[in-house]
Amino acid sequence: MNKIAVLMAEGFEEGETLTIVDILRRAGLVCDMIYFGDKLVKGMHGMYVEGDKAFGEAVKEYEMIVLPGGRPGGQNLKENPEVIKMVQYFNNNNKYIGAMCSGTVVLSDANVIEGKKVTGYTGYAEKLIGGIFINEVVVADQNIVTSQGPATPYPFAYKIAEVFGKDTAVLRERMLYNFAGGK
Template structure:
């Protein structure tokens, strides 16, 4: 079974993070959230959510590493050297790295987007150094999946699910995603 690790650092964007986890679990993908200091992690809108496990080397056994955005969640992930090293490990082992909104800056600082197509939050064209910035909702290039912001976790999560080999068409129907204008 494929496994996805979602990192939760203080200031994570609740809507992005929880939607991603919800959709992955609906797809029957094993998905765990990871904390750093305290198992109850405060989000950007002051929601205290209990994460599943403490960040550690067991994440290396996962298939996908997800870096949600948020303020200062993205910055906090970027400023954590252990996160940078984990991102580099995933890239070196050709595992999927998925980042959205301000979480994309971690990929840039870890120097794993060189020459790869990426997207990110509004104005991130300058922050995603080395990447080829596209103004698309979701971009998937090689082992990197990126997305723009708080309104895009559905297409982002669907891309992760598809990258893991599952068809999302039935799930999109059940969730009324197509009815709501999703692409």
């Protein structure tokens, strides 16, 4: 069974993080929320969410690591040397890495996007050093899947599910994504 680790640093963007986890679980994937320190993590908007598992070596057992955004969530991920090492481990072992919004800045610091197409929050073209910035909602290139921001976790999560071989057509219909104008 495919396992995805979604990292929740303090200041994580609640809407992005919880939507990603919700959709991936609906798609039948194992998706754990990984916390640092306290199991109860404070999000960007003051909401506390209980994580599933603590960050550590066991994260290496997952097939994908996901870095959501948030202020200062993305920055907190970027400033954690253990997160940088883990992202590099995933890249060096041809495992998937997903990032959206401010979480994408971790990819530059980890040096895992050199020559790869990426996207990120508005104005992040100059922050995603080494990557080829594409102004699209979701960009997947090799082992990297990126997305832009708070309005984009639905297509981002659907793309991740598809990377793992899931047909998201029925899920999109059941969630009224197509009805709402999603592409």
